[in-house]
Amino acid sequence: MARHNLGTVVQFEFTRTVKKRRFWIATLAIPLLLGLVFALVFASSSSTQSRTEAQKSQTVDFSYTDASALIDPAIAKAMGGRIEADPDTAVERVKAGTLNAYFSFPASLVTDPVLVFGTDQGIFKNGTYDAVAKQLVILSAQDKVGSPELTGALQGNFDTESQTFKGGQPSGGLDTVVPPLLFLVLFYVVIILLANQMLASTLEEKENRVTEMILTTLNPTTLVVGKVISLFMVGAVQALVFASPMAVAFVFFNDQLAIPDFDLSNLQFQFLPMLVGALLFIGGFILFTGVLVSIGAVMPTAKDASTVFAPVMITLFIPFYIVTMVVSDPGSVIVQIFTFFPLTAPITAMLRNAFGSLDGVSATIVIAELFIFGVVALRVAVHLFRYGSIEYSRKLSLRTAFSKKS
């Protein structure tokens, strides 16, 4: 009966959530918003790029003076420029509209700016003057150097390949850090998306006065576990929906959106860090679920629950205040406290695991601690639900709930 009922609870809880129009509005709002932002960035990026390209090749009618002696008159001429014969009146002529543009190249381009004067062409086209002036300097400098290799070197247009070692083995660098950090991202997504629903789902029985009907039909453990599983499934659906526009953007619009060009093939999925990350994720999920369900069982309404809910959620973010210490000084006292305090342990330990500073013993202790506290929290949650949810309109007294007899 219990197993059959677990399936029934999971199906009911999952179906009723995903059948709701409100769920899809809320779920689709984020990717739609992201899509909108991507579209704007795409449009803006395309426009800027094409404008820059156009400006680079554009010829503009301008005159110039060159105190640096860097500018090549032939290149300047090709770009529409000529040497200014009367520099003293050039700016006035630009103001009067009789001269289109005037550039004044200083003696030292390192210490002084190039002065650019132009007649107004509108907010977007006015950038053309700067672009042409800069392009003129770059082309003239390249011409003077006379070597594409040197020019490339000066501009930093080259790659490096590094290899570091730890204990005689390649340590992998950032390529080994990223995969275990995925569990951290997943943990944040799941908890942040589901926390409110965890709280609300147990409050619902109480607020709807359905507790007595449920408790005489169903084991509370089955109900709570069923709710947790269905929430996890709901979270997975939401995560997929949220991730889809990012995946599409990454695969198809990488260049246009200026997304850093990650070479995923370089990522190194090392077995132990991945295993530890997965166990920390599961243990942390169980712990936070148990704590949130307990809060829902104790408090009479969502409003009352929010006062306790907020501090619990803050513990998710506190470790980021010491993230530099977690990376650079993992042995410090504060990092150790955060590593082993149950509510801060998942985030801190996942960070340390990714950066390779969580040794085997510490990892074992934290994982064991998370699972033990998680199971205890879930059992407490079930107990509080059983004896707390009947207190329809008032906060449950923990003393009463945990006394041997009511």
Add this chain to the structure above:
Amino acid sequence: MNVAQPLIHIHDFHMHFAAKKVIDGLSFDVERGETFGFLGSNGSGKTTTIRALLGIYRPTAGTLEINGKVFSDDFGSRLGYLPEERGLYKKESVMDVMTYFGRLKGLSKQEAQKFSRQYLDRVDLADKADLRLDKLSGGEQQKIQLGVTIMNEPELLILDEPTKGFDPVNRRLLLDIIEERKDAGATVMMVTHQMEEVERLCERIILLKDGRAEAYGTIDEVQNQFGGRTIKLKYSGTINESPNYKITLQETNYAELSLAESADESQVLRELIGSGLAVSGFVAAKRSLDDIFIQIYGDPSAAHKPNSTGPVT
């Protein structure tokens, strides 16, 4: 299943909430197949007893058993419980909620939906199967809750103030359903303040006061315990005091007399006529449960202690 064993057995049940003693050594049985009235004023401990019986509260002390065992959700598929605090998942559709509870009570999805459709048809809610529960009126929601309670054809029905908030139509429906279940052999335990319902449906009753049984037995036995025989009298003249009766109600030309245990009706009639009273109407009756209820709960000092005929403590 031991048929001689009562379906519900409660013995020396105590329940304390912090320092407050709510139930104080309560004992009673509900036999298989009977309809049992669980009566008492507000706050006398009826709902607490039911919740403890169903494992929602933990008893401070005592034995509370259904079918010889402490209640567990294994018995849930054989139980129909209509709690005092009513409620279902209000944001879900009627059909979804009924199907869900049906499945939790051991029906297949098809069985649950078939029952739901038949029941909704019976209570004129067939056209509202797909509506959310919070779109239904309070009375309609009560009907749905009742349907959920009986959809597994329970062998034990526990109804806590079942007609509370029901209009006369729904009340009739509920009583019909209780009678149907009763005819099908189910055991019914009901909490109610409606004495006419008790007299219509119940074979035995218990009256609870301050967590203790004030009376317990068949309706006849309880009526006898509380001066069961009454004479309703129409008269002119003056009624004299007598050791054979006590005047319990006196209005203009009408009185009700409670007979002493040793007196009989004809003796009292002769005595009244002999005292010069002009008697125009004389009806011998038993005391109503309403009277007994008011006697027990209306005026604490007037309460009789019952003549114990069962395991009343």
